[in-house]
Amino acid sequence: MRMSRFLPMAAALMFIVLAAVNGHAQEPVKIGAIFSVTGAASFLGEPEKNTVLMLKEQINKSGGINGRPVEIIIEDSKSDESAAVLAAKKLIERDKVIAIIGPSTTGESMAVIPIATKAQVPLISAAAGAGITQPVKDRYWIFKTAQYDTSAVEAIYAHLKRQGITKVGIVSVTTGFGDAGRKALHDMAKQSGITIVSDERYGPKDADMTAQLTKIKASGAQAVINWSIGPGQVVVAKNWTALKMGIPLYQSHGWGSRKNIELAGKAAEGVIAPLSRLVVWNKLPDKHPQKALLRQYSQSYEARFKSEPGAFGGYAHDALMLVVEAAKKAGTDRKAVRDHIENQVKKWPGTSGVFTMSPNDHCGLDKTAFEMVVVKNGDWQILK
């Protein structure tokens, strides 16, 4: 073989060998992620994916997990339950991850739970449904970082009670999010001393909710509660203002995006919602345990992606950091990670709230994870 041909080949071979050696010396800690990056729930999956990619760089820059780099394998479930199941199997069997974060939606999470449970892999879901972590005896390997819908409802009902309001009209979107919220509103009503006098629905792409609101107004409700995410919330706020309903409008925790204030303009004034502190971090007192973390996450996300992380990005943040911290303190064994999250996470500040996990609670958040926030002069204002 002529020298001129041999040299480049030898060089190439050397690189391959080097790369192999390099890889062996610092074997990465593999964490799986299943997010709805595309499809109907892509508004959840996108900030979640961005968050995880950003955190991975930050973690690896500051020394990884006890010197080992973190590798995060992100699978796109396409907002589809069967795709989520396939992704989970792949992550567990082929990639041999120490834990899985996600999926993004309750439906996909419920589909993946049996797989993770059978394979004994910790799963930290980024979805809100109560069924993900309850009944807890069947959810040994399962955790979640999104607040319960019922906690948001409790926060709203508690605020209503302080205003002396007992009769409410509810309006909700006909999607999984709206269904879950509507159920929570009904379930919590009795024990909170609230009567639902009108219960209306609308489609996710509807252009006008005046008819529903008119009906609520006629029913003698003292407040309106709207449960949706996306453009529906803005349309409801606009219709509520146009109708001059004269009763307060409460939105779900999906309201927490500055974009909603921009889109609704003046119609957003006076709208009240239970929001994750991520949205109002700069209005928290400095001594609040979440403030430093929220500032760091929010600012670095906005600098990099030119958009707000929103509560959804925060769910992925908390899920990943729970796993990373468990792996740092308890090692990368799957059981050790699970045990650490269940027993050692006490008063742990995340983006969604201050978590306290226990064998009886695999979410670790309650209604104190929310602040009641009103829109005033085009900005959020925390209500006392």
Added chain:
Amino acid sequence: MTVFLQFLFSGLTVGSVYALIGMGFNIIYNATSIINLAQGEFVVIGGLLMWFFLESCNVPFFAAIGLSILSAGLIGLIMERLTIRPLRTNDLLVMTMVTIAVSIVMRGLLMFKFGKEPYSYAAFTEGDPLVIGGAVIQLQTFWVLGITAACILGLYAFFNLTMVGKAMRACSFDPTAASLVGIPVSRMIMFSFILSAVVGAVGGAAITPISLMEYDKGPMLAVKGFCAAIMGGLGRGRGAIVGGLTIGILESMTAGYLHSGLKDAVALVILLAILFFRPAGMFGNTTMQRLKGH
């Protein structure tokens, strides 16, 4: 009474949107007998382009409308040249299926450019909503109704009084015969795509201040607009407005007096009923439908 009026106004607002979209279906159907299932995407393009020119480029209002219409027309032209023309087939089913593919591609591109968030801009005329008999109606609703009416008059004149319009209709009845008498059929088809893209885009620009606009709103709008067009009889401009308003008002009455959960079923029930009992639509002509041979 106030409550009834409010339901009526709400229905008019939504119905005028459906009517405008139904019109777009009619134009392409009139020239080609194709059902263009990417019609909803033209509406979305209209709303998002209007936002882009108004808010992102800070172009004055009328220039923004002009630019949106021009760009939408261009997109209609490109769609026809790239997808319908090269097919060289007369198979309507194949062409209609191609429009589904185009709608999916367009949604993807729109998501890529505009992201997944909704967009909106100020209503065409500032001011408080109008109060009539205690019920409120947004000023923008009048714009949508006015634009729909203007489109219908304009299109009626175009299809019945101008040579090009008549030629387009001839192509729809029988492309072979039309080309035998010297009508450039393929150019007429191209025109029809441009025209329906423009009507869709104008509609999108008008409804965005009411309903907001996001990349994946197209299919829902298309379904409702399609029901409006079918109800009025495909190809009938007047039919689309009656169909659209009827569906809108029935939806809002259903939401008001029965239950809002049943609202979305209204359009589909009407669609099924029409297809079963009066396939040519309320204003369609059964004999003509049969003559067309589809």
